[in-house]
Amino acid sequence: MTSSLLAQKVKIWIYEAGELVQELEKGQLQVSSKSSRSDLVTNVDQEVQRFLVAKIENEFSEDKILAEEDGKSSLADMSGRVWLIDPIDGTINFVFQRENFAIMIGVYEDGIGKLGFIYDVMRGELYWGGAGLGIFCNEKKLESPKNLGAKDGLWSVNAGMYAQNINNIQAIGESSMGVRMIGSAGLEFISMLRGKTIGYISNLCPWDYAPGVVLIKEFGFKASGLDGLALVFDGQQRFIAATAQAYNEVMK
Amino acid sequence: MTSSLLAQKVKIWIYEAGELVQELEKGQLQVSSKSSRSDLVTNVDQEVQRFLVAKIENEFSEDKILAEEDGKSSLADMSGRVWLIDPIDGTINFVFQRENFAIMIGVYEDGIGKLGFIYDVMRGELYWGGAGLGIFCNEKKLESPKNLGAKDGLWSVNAGMYAQNINNIQAIGESSMGVRMIGSAGLEFISMLRGKTIGYISNLCPWDYAPGVVLIKEFGFKASGLDGLALVFDGQQRFIAATAQAYNEVMK
Numbered sequence: 001m002t003s004s005l006l007a008q009k010v011k012i013w014i015y016e017a018g019e020l021v022q023e024l025e026k027g028q029l030q031v032s033s034k035s036s037r038s039d040l041v042t043n044v045d046q047e048v049q050r051f052l053v054a055k056i057e058n059e060f061s062e063d064k065i066l067a068e069e070d071g072k073s074s075l076a077d078m079s080g081r082v083w084l085i086d087p088i089d090g091t092i093n094f095v096f097q098r099e100n101f102a103i104m105i106g107v108y109e110d111g112i113g114k115l116g117f118i119y120d121v122m123r124g125e126l127y128w129g130g131a132g133l134g135i136f137c138n139e140k141k142l143e144s145p146k147n148l149g150a151k152d153g154l155w156s157v158n159a160g161m162y163a164q165n166i167n168n169i170q171a172i173g174e175s176s177m178g179v180r181m182i183g184s185a186g187l188e189f190i191s192m193l194r195g196k197t198i199g200y201i202s203n204l205c206p207w208d209y210a211p212g213v214v215l216i217k218e219f220g221f222k223a224s225g226l227d228g229l230a231l232v233f234d235g236q237q238r239f240i241a242a243t244a245q246a247y248n249e250v251m252k
Numbered sequence: 253m254t255s256s257l258l259a260q261k262v263k264i265w266i267y268e269a270g271e272l273v274q275e276l277e278k279g280q281l282q283v284s285s286k287s288s289r290s291d292l293v294t295n296v297d298q299e300v301q302r303f304l305v306a307k308i309e310n311e312f313s314e315d316k317i318l319a320e321e322d323g324k325s326s327l328a329d330m331s332g333r334v335w336l337i338d339p340i341d342g343t344i345n346f347v348f349q350r351e352n353f354a355i356m357i358g359v360y361e362d363g364i365g366k367l368g369f370i371y372d373v374m375r376g377e378l379y380w381g382g383a384g385l386g387i388f389c390n391e392k393k394l395e396s397p398k399n400l401g402a403k404d405g406l407w408s409v410n411a412g413m414y415a416q417n418i419n420n421i422q423a424i425g426e427s428s429m430g431v432r433m434i435g436s437a438g439l440e441f442i443s444m445l446r447g448k449t450i451g452y453i454s455n456l457c458p459w460d461y462a463p464g465v466v467l468i469k470e471f472g473f474k475a476s477g478l479d480g481l482a483l484v485f486d487g488q489q490r491f492i493a494a495t496a497q498a499y500n501e502v503m504k
Contacts, residue, residue: 038429092430096406097448154348159431163414163422170415177290178344179411181433196349 003130007115010105011128013055017048017103018121021088031095040091045069048087048103056083066233068207078111078233084210089118090184098122102186106210111233116214118186127190127215135193135218144219145195150246153198154178156188161203166238167226169201172250185212192216192241199242199250201226206233213241222247255382259367262357263380265307269300269355270373273340283347292343297321300339300355308335318485320459330363330485336462341370342436350374354438358462363485368466370438379442379467387445387470396471397447402498405450406430408440413455418490419478421453424502437464444468444493451494451502453478458485465493474499 001009021044030043049069056065060083066075067085075082083105088094090101099122107115107130115130127142129135135142155176162169162179173179180197182188185204189212191197202208209231213223225231226238228251242250253261273296282295301321308317312335318327319337327334335357340346342353351374359367359382367382379394381387387394407428414421414431425431432449434440437456441464443449454460461483465475477483478490480503494502 092406096429097443099448154344154435157411159409159414159425162411163417163425165415173411173415177348178435179433180435181431183406183430183432191349196351 003114004133006107007128007130007133009059010107010115010117011126013052014103014105014117014119014126014128017051017087018119018124018126020044020048020051021103021121025094025098029095038092040095041069042088042091042095044094045088045091049085052085052087052103052105066206068205073205074234078108080110082108082233084108084207084233086186086207086211089186089208090182093183100182100187101184102190104186104207104211106207106212106214108210108214108233113210113214113217116211118189118211118215120187120190125190127193129218130214131218133218135215142193145193145243147220147243147245148198150199150242150249151175152177153243153246154180154196155242156180156182156191156197156200156202158202161201161238172199172201185209188212189216189241192221192243193219198246199240201240202238203236204239205236206231209239209241216241220244224251255366256385258359259380259382259385261311262359262367262369263378265304266355266357266369266371266378266380269303269339270371270376270378272296272300272303273355273373277346277350281347290344292347293321294340294343294347296346297340297343301337304337304339304355304357318458318462320457325457325459326486330360332362334360334485336360336459336485338438338459338463341438341460342434345435352434352439353436354442356438356459356463358459358464358466360462360466360485365462365466365469368463370441370463370467372439372442377442379445381470382466383470385470387467394445397445397495399472399495399497400450402451402494402501403427404429405495405498406432406448407494408432408434408443408449408452408454410454413453413490424451424453437461440464441468441493444473444495445471450498451492453492454490455488456491457488458483461491461493468493472496476503 086104093100185208223241338356345352437460475493
């Protein structure tokens with residue numbers, strides 16, 4: 001199956017998953033906490049993941065899945081074709097704001113990003129694309145944003161890392177045009193794709209960054225661990241992504 | 253003129269100002285910096301202010317005006333009827349994102365808030381209302397959000413104050429459900445009105461807080477200087493607003 005045909009198939013699954021979210025969201029949410037009182041999971045996260053996992057397993061039974069919920073959150077390695085799924089990225093926003101969250105899927109082959117999907121459900125905007133395909137919002141092809149320097153735009157940062165001034169990131173924020181925090185990795189990636197922010201620093205799991213990294217790389221952005229080392233697709237990792245120029249400036 | 257009739261008049265002015273923004277925004281923006289490289293003003297800020305000031309001066313020549321641009325940014329006192337205007341609140345967002353900004357007007361009499369208007373131009377949502385009128389989004393009357401405690405929701409904070417841990421605000425953020433930063437006071441007030449955040453801490457000028465304070469107080473929120481003292485409507489002031497319960501918890 002070509003990458004383009006596979007993308008069409010996944011788009012349909014994600015739009016269907018978005019309908020599921022909006023249907024379930026009308027009922028009473030079942031919310032519980034995981035590692036801390038602000039690390040939440042809801043019945044919607046779980047049902048969306050089950051829906052997407054069933055689609056993949058049914059059609060591509062050889063493939064591997066790395067997903068946020070329900071014991072699918074680790075893999076021995078990234079060999080073969082791997083689907084990385086965040087059924088509801090920004091669960092806190094989903095629970096408290098009923099917006100500013102996303103359904104996300106990344107498709108990787110032997111560790112190389114092939115396709116990425118970020119669906120801002122409440123705004124009805126599916127950002128998708130991949131190597132050689134270009135990047136789209138629903139059916140509209142997007143233009144690459146400007147390759148701005150680190151001081152010439154807005155950065156998204158993680159509040160906890162900013163408070164602790166990890167790797168001196170306050171200096172990046174203070175010398176830039178400003179700092180923003182949406183609270184959904186997917187929406188931070190969309191902001192970069194649209195040229196509304198130039199970079200993003202946070203502490204992320206593979207399903208948080210894998211889909212977005214495919215998309216921003218297609219537009220020439222760079223992404224890595226905040227230490228400059230490669231992304232490991234295993235557990236939480238301090239993460240940076242930025243326009244090539246901003247990345248080079250802050251990482252040197 | 254009744255408060256209700258005055259509100260109808262101001263709504264029309266603000267919708268017209270929004271059309272002006274969208275018209276001017278299609279052309280080349282003229283951007284210059286004021287006190288620092290990230291304190292920006294554009295030709296749109298200036299033209300919107302001129303438009304609104306002309307409407308007020310034409311109709312209410314006895315009234316006083318306190319507005320962000322063009323030498324109208326201080327007043328001897330708040331006696332009489334005072335119009336507080338932020339023609340483009342969130343100018344950085346306006347320039348870099350072309351969204352997430354607002355046109356704002358507050359109407360005060362002898363220092364008491366009477367009417368407030370926050371127009372999220374790009375989403376077409378005008379939040380307005382005042383004492384005894386209720387709060388509306390365009391023509392739809394809003395319900396008051398829940399009076400949640402300080403730990404039970406999201407806070408908006410100013411990045412610089414959070415970095416410096418002014419008044420130990422990192423502890424408020426860390427014990428809450430999380431921290432968000434949109435970069436427009438108006439949109440932070442809208443988030444509170446919609447129950448999407450429970451509080452907001454920043455460093456604001458009178459035209460940044462005056463319109464929103466009228467609206468949130470109508471819903472039972474509290475607002476003051478971060479030191480607990482009254483808002484002074486003169487120069488920048490560290491500011492806090494929150495649900496009554498969250499305010500009482502963090503200020504004691």
